[in-house]
Amino acid sequence: MKLDLASCHQALQARDARFDGRFYVGVSSTGIYCRPVCPARTPRAANCDFFPHAAAAERAGYRPCLRCRPELAPGLAPMDAPDRLARQACARIEAGALDAASLMALAAELGVSERHLRRVVEEATGASPVDLAQTRRLLLAKQLLTDTALPMAVVAQTAGFGSLRRFNHLFQSRYGLAPGRLRRASPERAETPVPDRIELRLAYRPPLAWPALLEFLAGRGAAGVEAAVGPCYLRTVQLAGRRGWLAVQPDVEAARPQLRVQLSAGLLPVLSAVLQRLRRLLDLDANPEAIAAQLGRDARLAPLLAATPGLRVPGAFDGFELALRAVLGQQVTVKAATTLFGRFAARYGEPAQSPFAELRYHAPTAERVAEAPRQALIELGLTGRRAETVQRLARAMAEGQLRLEPGADPEATLVAMQELPGIGPWTAHYVAMRALGWPDAFPDGDLALLKALAAPNARALREAAEAWRPWRAYAAIHFWRSLAMGG
Template identity: 40%
Template sequence: MCYRAVSSRDARFDGWFVMAVQTTGIYCRPSCPAMTPRRANVRFYPTVAAAQRAGFRACLRCRPDAAPGSPEWNTRADLVARAMRLIGDGVVERDGVAGLASRLGYTERHLHRQLVAELGAGPLALARAQRAQTARVLIETTKVSFADIAFASGFASIRQFNDTIREVFAATPTQLRAKFHGNGSESAPGTITVRLPYRPPMDAEGLMGFLRSRRVTGIEEWDADTYKRALRLPHGTGTMALAVRDGYVECTLRLADLRDLSTAVWRARRLLDLDADPAAIDAALATDPALEPLVLKRPGIRVPGAVDGLEIAVRAVVGQQISVAAARTVLGRIVEALGEPLAEPDGGLTHVFPTAQALAAAPDEALPMPAARRRTIRELGAAVADGRVQLHPGAAADEVTEALCALPGVGPWTAGYVTMRALADPDSFLPTDLGVKRAADLNGLPTDPAALTERAKAWRPWRAYALMHLWHSEAS
């Protein structure tokens, strides 16, 4: 199957696996334009880390390390998928393998064994592959010194950085920069523009329209065709500007600390659901006669994700029983009162979203809402601050749902919205949502929540995408 995908240069499989050519020592993405090698000369690996571990180096023509990520890490909820989401967010770089294992609730040995068995590489090798990709982006798109790039990418030393670049790309950092000298950034220090690939088709209009209509003053901005927002990152703050182009998203980042590059890129991909497999999703949903016309109208629909799980949870609580416009106003006042100001504002981006601690201690005047809802916001902040509610990318959706529903004022709708966006759960569904009910009636589906839930069983595991189709149809 893999060789057939390679022979047809099928870009849909980019990110699912890589092909390694034994005669050249190079590994490629399935859609590499080079001549297809003989079947006897190729091997297949599930990740670039596994190919690197086997001694192969990255193709500089097709750049397999820059392919869209595997959609498995969003659709699966097992240990391996949760670990991959946390590795993508940079947990290994910040907290080591021990920190990764602790967040997942397993021993380091068991985690390593599971990752090697399925992906062909352990957590350190997977993180190393990510470091190499981050370093290459910085080498080719900035004029930052190699010493700064080495430490910004997570390498422990200049020597380790040089050895890894030579091993992975068969070139020195100087040779990589010379080859792509035309891409060197002339922007201000800390500003980097990268291309984020995705699998077509993509409903960019629906995705960006969703974000645009819910933008919050101070932390988000819409400028022509570009969505901008402020970020709280592990080593500082930053901003991102995202514009959808043909086959990729142009992402411009302004970072206080370059060590946050890989985390910021990964969160941008999660926000726009760029690793989705639209062909599989559309094919599955189109089997329902009620959804088929919606799929044909909006092929490649995406589920908007999150850059901050706490922010999504607060949005869900604030949005209970009020309009989107009213929720925007309330959230803007919360950001103005409790958000941390950016050291250097970027246009209309002036703050980052408040911390859990700030929300837990918020005075009444900072939370312009009914008293019961103020209590919910404070309880939510306290629960996130003390670890009772985990909203990081590696959290399990069922555990998060249970923890959220234990808080006063949080019910299934709120918990479902949080798992859909903050945890990127593709199977979250909100049958009691008023907009869903109206859309169901318009499209010949049951409006009773129990009956609609029963009908939606056929849409699994893509019910969140069906939900987006229903919301868009109700709004149009």
């Protein structure tokens, strides 16, 4: 959105949740910056400065509000940033790319100069890449201090700071408040030994069709890797050598829309990356009001939007896991594909330990599957050609030739995927929808979509879908759900 004073202040006065995470307001009379849904008294327009990102507010000298907690605000959706390179860079930074590597290394990875990358990111966000990374670490630390009883040294390490001294200095200088004072403001959060699990909150823009999202994920996951128990989503996690589990469900007691997340303590060293992957799996950074406003102009979609408001495009926790599931699902039923995926998890996934009987395995990795003999894959129930496709996909990802994650270039990824034997446009677009989080991906050859729109061919379907840009993936998920529900 364009950050003009009048429109931002009107949204602030209304505490309109649709703008939460889309801008932040710095109040000059207090030196604090807030979310537009902050319950504090609305400041005068003359005392307000508006920023597109929390890092830009902090760069201007503002401290985060302790009431509305900017670290809980929904992030910007992939289509919100005006520049593709900026979106790619921000996604990598949010995943921790600058925690262990330099800006020069990130620029080289993205194929641009360090100077150009810095300029593009600053134009898109109002803050430098280093500012973005530092704000991400500080806000994660602030959330841990407020929501958990983790020891201070563990908070600093989990948030990505090299030392407790460095963390204390940056927190004090940026927020004007010692970390210990923030914790003492919450007596129930007195430090205790590291527990076996922690609990955090993830915010989102309402509405959220949680039952529909849960049904989709559980129906297409691998038995033993992920499951739905009542309103709770469960899954195992392995990332950067760390293994554990997580459980997510709506926080029905919260005043604002948010999910309650429990994670095993073994995931603390990779917590930032886990939370980011979880947000993209559940599509929590989507703006359902903006999507509905666009798609609702179509008479075929309007009743579907009304029937399931807040329907999200389920993402992917791991790109290879999703791509493998998509390949296994070619030309077979959802149930048959899920059975095949479960066999892969049992054969090539490592055993998992969790408090949930439903979670028994970690998802198979690209490296493990790439080493599997073709005959072993055939014995799981694959044809020879499908086994070759799985092998080539696993090797491409294990060797870094293919990246399936948000921030990757959609067009280039679609081309790269279709160069692999056995992967056509439908599979490539399905993976782009979910693993890349690309909201405009659209499998125009999908038989169910052709049926739903009574389109004679893929070309006619593409033409009909032009009006849905840039949210074609959301249109597809609504039609799929309608057909599944017998609509």
